[in-house]
Amino acid sequence: MESSRCKFGEVRLSSENYRYYPLDAAGRLQEAFWLRARSDSDAMAQIEAEHAGSTCEIWQGRRMVARVTPAQLETHTGSADT
Numbered sequence: 257m258e259s260s261r262c263k264f265g266e267v268r269l270s271s272e273n274y275r276y277y278p279l280d281a282a283g284r285l286q287e288a289f290w291l292r293a294r295s296d297s298d299a300m301a302q303i304e305a306e307h308a309g310s311t312c313e314i315w316q317g318r319r320m321v322a323r324v325t326p327a328q329l330e331t332h333t334g335s336a337d338t
Contacts, residue, residue, distance in 0.1 A: 274299040274321065279311045296321050 274293050277285045293299035299314055303324060314321040 275315045276303055276307070277313045277315070278307065279313065300324070
Protein backbone atom coordinates (compact mmCIF):
# COMPACT_ATOMS: atom_id res chain seq x y z
CA MET A 257 0.00 0.00 0.00
CA GLU A 258 1.08 3.53 -0.69
CA SER A 259 1.03 6.07 2.08
CA SER A 260 1.28 9.82 2.23
CA ARG A 261 1.55 12.42 4.98
CA CYS A 262 -0.99 15.12 5.64
CA LYS A 263 -1.69 17.44 8.56
CA PHE A 264 -3.76 14.69 10.20
CA GLY A 265 -0.94 12.13 10.09
CA GLU A 266 -0.18 9.26 7.76
CA VAL A 267 -2.92 8.19 5.36
CA ARG A 268 -2.93 4.71 3.80
CA LEU A 269 -4.06 4.50 0.18
CA SER A 270 -4.83 1.28 -1.65
CA SER A 271 -3.06 0.66 -4.94
CA GLU A 272 -6.38 1.08 -6.78
CA ASN A 273 -6.37 4.82 -6.24
CA TYR A 274 -5.64 6.88 -9.35
CA ARG A 275 -5.15 10.61 -9.85
CA TYR A 276 -5.78 12.59 -12.97
CA TYR A 277 -4.42 16.01 -13.75
CA PRO A 278 -6.14 18.18 -16.37
CA LEU A 279 -3.60 20.19 -18.39
CA ASP A 280 -4.06 23.76 -19.58
CA ALA A 281 -3.40 24.89 -23.17
CA ALA A 282 0.32 25.30 -22.38
CA GLY A 283 0.52 21.73 -21.03
CA ARG A 284 0.79 22.73 -17.36
CA LEU A 285 -0.98 20.82 -14.60
CA GLN A 286 -4.03 22.66 -13.27
CA GLU A 287 -5.16 20.62 -10.27
CA ALA A 288 -5.43 17.01 -9.12
CA PHE A 289 -8.50 14.79 -8.86
CA TRP A 290 -8.75 11.31 -7.35
CA LEU A 291 -10.66 8.37 -8.73
CA ARG A 292 -10.99 4.76 -7.69
CA ALA A 293 -10.54 2.19 -10.43
CA ARG A 294 -9.89 -1.55 -10.60
CA SER A 295 -7.29 -1.26 -13.37
CA ASP A 296 -5.60 1.12 -15.80
CA SER A 297 -8.27 0.43 -18.42
CA ASP A 298 -11.03 1.10 -15.88
CA ALA A 299 -9.40 4.43 -14.98
CA MET A 300 -9.17 5.31 -18.69
CA ALA A 301 -12.84 4.43 -19.20
CA GLN A 302 -13.87 6.69 -16.31
CA ILE A 303 -11.85 9.57 -17.76
CA GLU A 304 -13.43 8.98 -21.20
CA ALA A 305 -16.93 9.10 -19.67
CA GLU A 306 -16.40 12.20 -17.52
CA HIS A 307 -13.64 14.31 -19.08
CA ALA A 308 -13.37 13.49 -22.77
CA GLY A 309 -12.84 17.13 -23.77
CA SER A 310 -9.59 17.75 -21.90
CA THR A 311 -5.98 16.67 -22.08
CA CYS A 312 -4.90 15.04 -18.84
CA GLU A 313 -2.35 12.79 -17.20
CA ILE A 314 -3.46 9.72 -15.27
CA TRP A 315 -1.26 8.49 -12.42
CA GLN A 316 -1.25 5.54 -10.04
CA GLY A 317 1.15 6.24 -7.21
CA ARG A 318 4.46 7.30 -8.76
CA ARG A 319 3.66 5.65 -12.10
CA MET A 320 2.22 7.69 -14.96
CA VAL A 321 -0.40 5.48 -16.58
CA ALA A 322 -1.06 7.70 -19.62
CA ARG A 323 -1.22 11.19 -21.03
CA VAL A 324 -4.54 11.38 -22.80
CA THR A 325 -5.69 13.96 -25.36
CA PRO A 326 -9.24 14.56 -26.59
CA ALA A 327 -8.26 13.16 -30.01
CA GLN A 328 -7.08 9.89 -28.39
CA LEU A 329 -10.33 9.62 -26.47
CA GLU A 330 -12.40 10.22 -29.62
CA THR A 331 -10.41 7.56 -31.50
CA HIS A 332 -10.69 5.09 -28.63
CA THR A 333 -14.40 5.76 -28.14
CA GLY A 334 -15.08 5.58 -31.87
CA SER A 335 -13.29 2.25 -32.28
CA ALA A 336 -15.25 0.76 -29.37
CA ASP A 337 -18.54 1.64 -31.04
CA THR A 338 -17.77 -0.08 -34.35
